Amino acid sequence: MGRGYQSSEIRQKLIDVLEDSKTGMSGVEISEKLGVNRTTMTTYLKVFAAEGFLRQKNIGNITLWFLEPGQEAYSFPADYFKVAPLYLENLVKGQEAQVYSLIKNCLNSGASVHKLVTEVIIPSIDSIQRLYDDGKIGNSEEKLLQNIVSKSLQIFNQIPIDSNPKKNIIVLSADAHSNLLSEAASASLHSVEWKVFHLGDMSSAINVLFDLDLQKLMGKIWKQKSGVMIILVFSILKKDSTFLQNL
Numbered sequence: 001m002g003r004g005y006q007s008s009e010i011r012q013k014l015i016d017v018l019e020d021s022k023t024g025m026s027g028v029e030i031s032e033k034l035g036v037n038r039t040t041m042t043t044y045l046k047v048f049a050a051e052g053f054l055r056q057k058n059i060g061n062i063t064l065w066f067l068e069p070g071q072e073a074y075s076f077p078a079d080y081f082k083v084a085p086l087y088l089e090n091l092v093k094g095q096e097a098q099v100y101s102l103i104k105n106c107l108n109s110g111a112s113v114h115k116l117v118t119e120v121i122i123p124s125i126d127s128i129q130r131l132y133d134d135g136k137i138g139n140s141e142e143k144l145l146q147n148i149v150s151k152s153l154q155i156f157n158q159i160p161i162d163s164n165p166k167k168n169i170i171v172l173s174a175d176a177h178s179n180l181l182s183e184a185a186s187a188s189l190h191s192v193e194w195k196v197f198h199l200g201d202m203s204s205a206i207n208v209l210f211d212l213d214l215q216k217l218m219g220k221i222w223k224q225k226s227g228v229m230i231i232l233v234f235s236i237l238k239k240d241s242t243f244l245q246n247l
Contacts, residue, residue, distance in 0.1 A: 010034065010044055011053065011108065012073045019071070024057060024064030052104035068101045074109040080119045083111075088124045092131070096148055103155050113156045113191035117184050125149060125180050146180055156187040163195040166227025170218070172199040174206070174235035182234040197221055 017033050018025060025033075031041040045065055048054045053071060057064045074083065083106055090098040106116055128149070132142045169189055173182040179201040186198040197217075205213070214231070222229045 007044070008073075008109075010036070011048065014048070014054070015067065015071055015073055018054075018065065018067045021066070024066045026062055026064055030065060051108055052101055053108055068105075069098050071101065071105055074106060074111070076106075076109060076111045077115065079109075080111070080115055083116070084120045084123060087120050088127055091124055091128075091145055091148055094144065094148070096151075099148055099152060100155060103152050107155075107159070113159070114188045117153075117156070117188040121149060121152065121184050122181070125184065149180060150183055153183045153187045157190055159191065161190055161193060163190075164193045164227070165195065165224075167194045168197070168222055168227060168229040169194050169232055170197045170199060170214075170221075170229070171232045172202045172234070174233055175203050176201050178234035178236055182232075185232065185234070 013034050014030070017030065027042050027045055028038060030045070031038040034041065036044075045054060045056075049056055049065075052068055055066050055068055057066065083102065087099065087102055090102060103116070106120075107113075125146075128137075128142060128145050131137045132139075137145070171182050171186045171189070173179040182198065182200065186196045190196045202210075218229060
């Protein structure tokens with residue numbers, strides 16, 4: 001890259017030149033501002049757009065580039081504390097685009113999926129529950145916010161990871177209230193090379209034959225029986241629950 005810049009340096013320079021631009025800038029203008037070869041700059045602009053860092057708008061033969069909302073250069077691990085309240089703020093306001101853009105920005109800035117899950121996502125799940133318990137949001141809004149969180153977690157699952165065939169885990173929830181936590185755990189485990197089989201909310205499938213059904217599934221997905229297979233259950237149910245009686 002021109003002048004020996006690293007991708008992170010180019011990203012920061014793009015923030016500097018585009019953050020106050022309402023009309024966007026062409027690739028030629030950006031190339032000249034940054035002192036980077038035009039062909040090389042075009043390649044990186046396309047890569048950054050695919051990552052969700054930039055967006056483009058074609059006007060005739062000219063392509064203008066804009067920063068996606070909420071872009072900022074973060075330094076991890078120091079900046080997790082900055083991301084957590086910003087994520088929750090965008091979430092509660094229902095600003096989906098900003099929520100997803102923030103997550104992608106953190107990943108592009110080198111954030112750990114596990115740390116984002118434990119320090120940003122799970123605290124937000126708890127906050128949603130408190131808002132509902134305090135009567136500040138209703139059932140519909142609670143569901144909406146939970147769906148936004150779920151889509152955030154799907155971004156993590158889209159990261160290509162070479163799973164370790166000896167690290168296998170089935171993740172499920174015994175009730176609907178625990179399902180989002182099971183999704184969060186699945187995303188975190190996926191990021192550290194576990195081969196994750198996420199079943200979601202299985203409360204409606206619980207009966208006296210559930211353990212046999214689960215064993216049948218294990219026989220299909222763990223044929224070689226190499227390494228370990230763990231079953232991770234999330235539940236807030238009492239000990240005498242139907243689920244635990246039939247597991």
